[in-house]
Amino acid sequence: MMIALTIAAVAARDTPARAATITGATIERQGAAVELQFAVHGRGLGWHLSAHGQQLWIDLAHVRMQIPARPLGGRELDPITSVESIDAGAGTARIVVEVTGRTDYAIGRVAHRLILRLAPAGAAPDLAAPLLMRMEHVRAPAAGFFPAGEARNRAAAAYPNSLRRASPAAMRAPLDSGQAAADAAQAQTPPASAAETARGTRPLVVIDAGHGGHDPGTEAAGDVAEKDLALAIAIRVARALVARGVDARLTRASDVFLTLAERTQMANRAGADLFVSIHLNSSPDAAASGIETYYLNNTTDRATIRLARMENGVSGGYGAEGEPNLNYILTDMRQQYKANEAASLARMIEAETVADIDASMGLKVNELGAMQGPFYVLVGALMPAVLIECGFLSNSGEARLLESVQYQQALADGVARAVIHYFNGDAAVGNL
DSSP: OEEEEEEOBOOOOSOGGGSEEEEEEEEEEETTEEEEEEEEESSOOEEEEEEETTEEEEEEESEEEOSOSSTTTTOOOTTEEEEEEEEEETTEEEEEEEEESSEEEEEEEETTEEEEEEEETTSOTTTTHHHHHHHHHHOOTTOSSSOOOOOSOOOGGGSOSSOOBOOHHHHHSTTSSTTHHHHHHHHBOOOOOTTTTOOTTOOEEEEEEOOBTTBOOSOOSSSSOHHHHHHHHHHHHHHHHHHTTOEEEESOSSSOOOOHHHHHHHHHHHTOSEEEEEEEEOOSSTTOOOEEEEEEOOOOOHHHHHHHHHHTTSSSSSOOTTOOOHHHHHTOTHHHHHHHHHHHHHHHHHHHHHHHHHHHHOOOOOEEEEEEEOOGGGTTOSSOEEEEEEEETTSHHHHHHHHBHHHHHHHHHHHHHHHHHHHHTOEEEEEO
C-alpha cells in the first residue's frame, strides 16, 4: 500500500523578498526511524499540519524553494519511497513524501531546519522524543506565540537516584512553598461572569484533579490515594503553564467532591480553550505501567471500557436524572471537531511527557498512546478536552515514582510543554 504524505501550499500575502528559503534536503536512518530534514534560511516560514485519510498535509506559507524537484535524487530510505518538491510561486510550495505501509510521524521546526521523522507503525515508540528535546534546546527566548519554556539543561545530579517521596500531607500542598494553599486557591476556577473571566490574549487551560472528597479514586499500591496524587500533579501542571505564559485554573484546590458535570461546567463558564483532567490508572496486571491519554469517543476496546467505567463513577453523585445520554452525545457531529483537536493534543502530551521524564530523570516510561474512550468528564466540555492517566498505582514501582515530587514535576513540565506546542502549532505527532 502506498501512502502519500503531502506538504501543501497556502496563499501567502508576504512578498517573496520576505519569504524564508528552503535550500536543501537530507535523509538519514536513526534506528527504526528515518529522519528527513529540509534546510530553512530566513524567517517567516509558516506551516500547519492536517491529516486527510492516508495523506498528511502540511500547509506552507512565506517560502521560496531552492531545491530540485527530486531533492533526494534516489537516496530515499524505507518507509519513504519518493520525495518531490513543487514550487507554486507567490510564496507557496508543496513537498510530497510517499511511504509504504502504516506509518507514524513527528514533525517540527528546529532552528534552521524543518524535520520530519517517520517509522513503520509501532516500530519507534519514542519517535517524537528526539525531535522535541532538540526543539527545547534551541528555542529562542522570543520564539512562538508564548514565552519559551525553560531550557532543558537540568543536571542529572538535581534528581538523586533515591527519589524523595512526598508525604500525604505534602501531596495536599505540593508546591514546596508556604504559599501553596494561597496559590492553589487563586488557581481555582470561580463561577465567574464573562467579564470577570476576560483574560486578554492569553489562552486559558482548566486543569481538573480527578476524584476528591468521599471518592478516593482507584486503589493504590502505596500509601497515597489517587485523589491526592491527582491534585498534587494538577497543581504542578497549573503552575508550569502559568510560568510559560498560559492562564491556568483548577477545578478543585482541596480535597472536595465535584460531580463530573460540575467540572466541565467550570471550564465552560470560564471560556477555557482546553480542559485537561488528571487521573491515575489501575490494572489487574501488577506489571502494567506507563502513561496514556484519552480523548472523547466510543470504543470497543475492553480495557478502555473497564477504565471508563471506573472513572465514570462507582462512588455515587456523578450521574443524575435528566443528564444527556453518553451514547447520544457521542453521535453528535459537533463533537468531531473537538475530538480531532483533542487527539492532536493527546498525542503531543504522550510524546512530551515521556521525553521530559527521560531528559530530566533518565527514566524510560512506557508511552501507551493517545486513545479514544467514553469518559463522562469530557462530555460536557465546549472545548477540546483530554484525560491523562499519569501512571499505574497498581504497579508498586510506578506508584513510588508517582509519589515523588521530582517525578510529579517532570510530568507537569511535560504536559505544560505539550500544551505550548499545541497552541503554537510548532510540532505535530500522529499516525496514518
